[in-house]
Amino acid sequence: MDPLNTPVRLRGHATWLLGQASTQGHRLIGERMHAAGVTSRSYYSLLVALAESGPTSQADLGRRIGLDRSDVTAVVTDLEERGCLERTPDPADRRRNLVKITDSGAKFLAELDKEVVAAQAALLEPLSPEERDVLLGMLGRIVEHHTGLRVSGTEER
Amino acid sequence: MDPLNTPVRLRGHATWLLGQASTQGHRLIGERMHAAGVTSRSYYSLLVALAESGPTSQADLGRRIGLDRSDVTAVVTDLEERGCLERTPDPADRRRNLVKITDSGAKFLAELDKEVVAAQAALLEPLSPEERDVLLGMLGRIVEHHTGLRVSGTEER
DNA sequence: CGACCAACATTGGTTGTGCCAACAGTTGGT
């Protein structure tokens, strides 16, 4: 695109700016993810959710990261083939699969995490540390307002 | 998704927050656009670009709003059938189509504009007017830094 | 002048992602 001639009226809209900024962020993350051998951002989300709360069902994982059950199946299958997680039938509830992260998976997640953190820094580069906090706080409030999500950093009393 | 159990590590990342906020914005705009009889956001962008700078070629329009030439063709065709714009071969350069907005198109754009502006307000509702300015300013700097775009509000000297 | 390359609009196709529908197996409650 020709950045210098973007219509003025568009550039002032929050939705447009958010979309552009989000695209840049996804681009930065996508590049680094791809270099680490992963095509989709869902892989990272799922591993994070898995590491944060022990063995769970696939449906639960999907609900937590906002991924459809069907898509969870694909990601889990792929990550299982890579040895990043184990998928075993839950003896207590035979509908479920108990998904557990492996040591190899944890190492892989650490790799991805480094890339993701680096991408954040690259994206926010033009902002000072204080400004970054302000930005994250405001974005958190917006997301919280529209989704009911309790974003961290809101417990200031 | 289950907003209450989103992994903490995800919620703190700027890319995740930006993605969520951007999604909310697109949802709000999408709903209102759909109510106004339009399916894609590109329609609005294209009309804005067209209104802002007289008759132009399709390629130019596409470059300005970041839309592929092929997609521009589809949108222009549809908008032409609705009577929102006129597409005539450029006598000076017979490769091009001269695209010009019509009165009816300008009226339609005004309608869409109302919806878009309302969507901005809805999205930023939890922020004070001053905070909105700060947010837009910071987002502008991020976009500017990663795309080379000169976002309005940066000419402070 | 002719040869060549760049730009234009159009058609058609590919990819990635989110979402929905149906299915069989399972659980818990009434």
Next chain:
DNA sequence: ACCAACTGTTGGCACAACCAATGTTGGTCG
């Protein structure tokens, strides 16, 4: 015994972004 709800899986749809090939026209350079 029945029924509603849940689980994992497969398959498909819709939409946006993007890419490739085509026929045409403009401009440039030898």
